[in-house]
Amino acid sequence: xxxxxxxxxxxxxxxxxxxxxxxxxxxxxxxxxxxxxxxxxxxxxxxxxxxxxxxxxxxxxxxxxxxxxxxxxxxxxxxxxxxxxxxxxxxxxxxxxxxxxxxxxxxxxxxxxxxxxxxxxxxxxxxxxxxxxxxxxxxxxxxxxxxxxxxxxxxxxxxxxxxxxxxxxxxxxxxxxxx
Amino acid sequence: xxxxxxxxxxxxxxxxxxxxxxxxxxxxxxxxxxxxxxxxxxxxxxxxxxxxxxxxxxxxxxxxxxxxxxxxxxxxxxxxxxxxxxxxxxxxxxxxxxxxxxxxxxxxxxxxxxxxxxxxxxxxxxxxxxxxxxxxxxxxxxxxxxxxxxxxxxxxxxxxxxxxxxxxxxxxxxxxxxxxxxxxxxxxxxxxxxxxxxxxxxxxxxxxxxxxxxxxxxxxxxxxxxxxxxxxxxxxxxxxxxxxxxxxx
Numbered sequence: 069x070x071x072x073x074x075x076x077x078x079x080x081x082x083x084x085x086x087x088x089x090x091x092x093x094x095x096x097x098x099x100x101x102x103x104x105x106x107x108x109x110x111x112x113x114x115x116x117x118x119x120x121x122x123x124x125x126x127x128x129x130x131x132x133x134x135x136x137x138x139x140x141x142x143x144x145x146x147x148x149x150x151x152x153x154x155x156x157x158x159x160x161x162x163x164x165x166x167x168x169x170x171x172x173x174x175x176x177x178x179x180x181x182x183x184x185x186x187x188x189x190x191x192x193x194x195x196x197x198x199x200x201x202x203x204x205x206x207x208x209x210x211x212x213x214x215x216x217x218x219x220x221x222x223x224x225x226x227x228x229x230x231x232x233x234x235x236x237x238x239x240x241x242x243x244x245x246x247x
Numbered sequence: 248x249x250x251x252x253x254x255x256x257x258x259x260x261x262x263x264x265x266x267x268x269x270x271x272x273x274x275x276x277x278x279x280x281x282x283x284x285x286x287x288x289x290x291x292x293x294x295x296x297x298x299x300x301x302x303x304x305x306x307x308x309x310x311x312x313x314x315x316x317x318x319x320x321x322x323x324x325x326x327x328x329x330x331x332x333x334x335x336x337x338x339x340x341x342x343x344x345x346x347x348x349x350x351x352x353x354x355x356x357x358x359x360x361x362x363x364x365x366x367x368x369x370x371x372x373x374x375x376x377x378x379x380x381x382x383x384x385x386x387x388x389x390x391x392x393x394x395x396x397x398x399x400x401x402x403x404x405x406x407x408x409x410x411x412x413x414x415x416x417x418x419x420x421x422x423x424x425x426x427x428x429x430x431x432x433x434x435x436x437x438x439x440x441x442x443x444x445x446x447x448x449x450x451x452x453x454x455x456x457x458x459x460x461x462x463x464x465x466x467x468x469x470x471x472x473x474x475x476x477x478x479x480x481x482x483x484x485x486x487x488x489x490x491x492x493x494x495x496x
Contacts, residue, residue, distance in 0.1 A: 071365055075390065075433035082393040082426040086419060089400040093415060159407040166409050185342040191406050192343075 106160050108153040112218060115150040118143050119214045133209075140208035147214065148201045154221045155194035161228055162187035168231055176234050183227035190220045254444075257451035262295045264458040271465040277413065283331040284417055287324045288461075294321065315381060322388050326355075329395050329421065335414050336403055343406070350402065351395065358394040362387035382436050389429035396422040416464020424457030 117123055128136055165187060168180035197217045204210055269288045272278060278285045294317045301313045330351050337347030366383045396418055403410065410418070428450055435446040 069437065072433045072437040075365065075386070076430055078390070079393060079426045079429040079433070082397050082422065082429070085397045085400050086422045086426070089404065089415075090419065092404060093410065162407040163409070181341070184340065188340055188342040188406055195405070 103160070103164070107157045110150060110153050110157065110221065112221065115147065115154075116218050118147040118150065119218070121211070121213075124211075128209075137208040141205050144201050144204045144208065148198065148205070151194050151197045151201060151214075151217060154217060155191055155198075158187045158190035158194065158221075158224060161224055162191070164228070165231070168235070171235075173234075176231065179227065179231040179234055183224065183231050186220065186224045186227045190217070190224050193217050193220050253448060254451070257448060257455060258295075261451055261455040261458055262292065264455060264462055265291055265295075268458060268461045268465060271462065275465065277465070281331065281335075281413070281417070283324070283327045287321075287328050290324055291321065322384075325388070325392060325421070328417070329392060329399075332414055332418050332421075333395075333399060336399065336408060336410060340408065350398075354395055354398045355391060358391040359387075361394070362390045365390060382432065386429070386432045386436060389425050389432060392421065392425040393429055396425065412464055412467055416461055416467070419464070420457040420460035423460060424453050427453035427456070 124140070127139060131139065162184055165180045165183035169177055169184060171177050171180065193215050194217055197214045200212050200214050204212060204214075265288055269285070269292060272281065272285050272288065298310065298314060298317070302310045305313075330348070333347040333351040335347075337343050337345075337350075366387055399418065400422075402408075431446050431449040431453070435442045
């Protein structure tokens with residue numbers, strides 16, 4: 069009976085995923101004009117500082133062990149929030165790139181393809197970074213690298229800037245500032 | 248073997264829809280795009296013809312063996328169609344192009360272990376050895392198919408991958424069929440042989456639903472490309488004003 073129940077629950081979950089995928093697919097693509105309404109701001113310098121190993125070493129040397137652990141947990145929680153924001157923005161920019169990929173201008177299409185690939189790399193790295201950060205919240209003294217999320221996010225923002233310069237040079241700065 | 252009118256109706260409906268799906272694939276020249284899926288649909292149409300002939304002219308035992316031996320081929324083809332879906336979803340992204348086959352392999356391996364565990368802990372089915380083995384195999388296959396499709400949908404949602412209309416339709420049709428079939432087979436395994444008729448009808452109805460989804464998506468026109476507009480409303484307004492001034496001159 070337990071196996072049957074588990075299988076039915078599994079199948080119902082499967083049906084729910086299908087319904088949800090069907091509805092999600094009908095969501096409209098985010099528009100460039102309202103990009104700042106969809107994205108979440110990321111202070112890249114502050115984010116870099118939170119995951120900087122040199123900064124961590126300095127705190128480790130100058131703070132008592134208990135205080136360091138508490139502070140490090142707070143820092144990792146803050147870093148986690150930044151990772152979530154970058155991943156969220158990555159998903160939005162992926163859809164922006166997807167739409168521009170079909171542009172008849174080959175230069176725009178190439179820039180969009182590049183943006184899509186960078187955004188995908190960002191999403192993958194953000195997923196790994198999330199796992200690492202949760203681990204570091206549990207074990208604040210562990211020295212595990214969060215990876216290259218900040219560098220990849222920078223690539224994504226550059227990709228967006230390139231794409232917006234090609235499509236609308238006058239407003240490229242405003243579009244880039246949105247993320 | 249006794250089939251009533253409802254059984255025939257469900258059987259024929261599914262097959263007519265499948266022939267329609269084959270026709271649409273050929274008419275829209277989608278064979279090169281989805282070769283495995285096309286092979287799957289053609290195989291099923293031919294299988295029905297063979298099974299119908301065997302059922303009308305030969306014994307129940309012949310039909311039984313013909314049905315289950317072709318069913319094994321159908322299962323194998325079903326998995327290759329899901330593999331094709333994985334590859335198609337990932338192949339348009341340079342960054343994760345190679346990931347489709349790898350992810351498919353890993354998820355399939357995990358699900359195979361889960362299915363084997365589910366089969367080992369199966370309830371005592373009141374059916375002879377061969378049928379019990381078939382029911383367990385069927386259940387394991389559906390667990391794997393459901394899991395593979397669920398994982399693909401969740402993964403593509405996480406990455407924000409966009410699906411082309413036809414691929415989405417094929418995956419959705421497969422998913423609907425596999426999930427309903429999984430519920431039916433789980434209940435059939437629990438209740439036993441008295442649920443055979445209901446199981447067979449639910450199975451046929453689920454299959455028809457899945458094929459109907461394929462037909463609808465294959466028939467749907469390609470969505471018009473959406474280009475990202477960078478022109479702001481205030482600019483359009485300015486251009487409009489300038490044009491009006493020009494016309495007034």
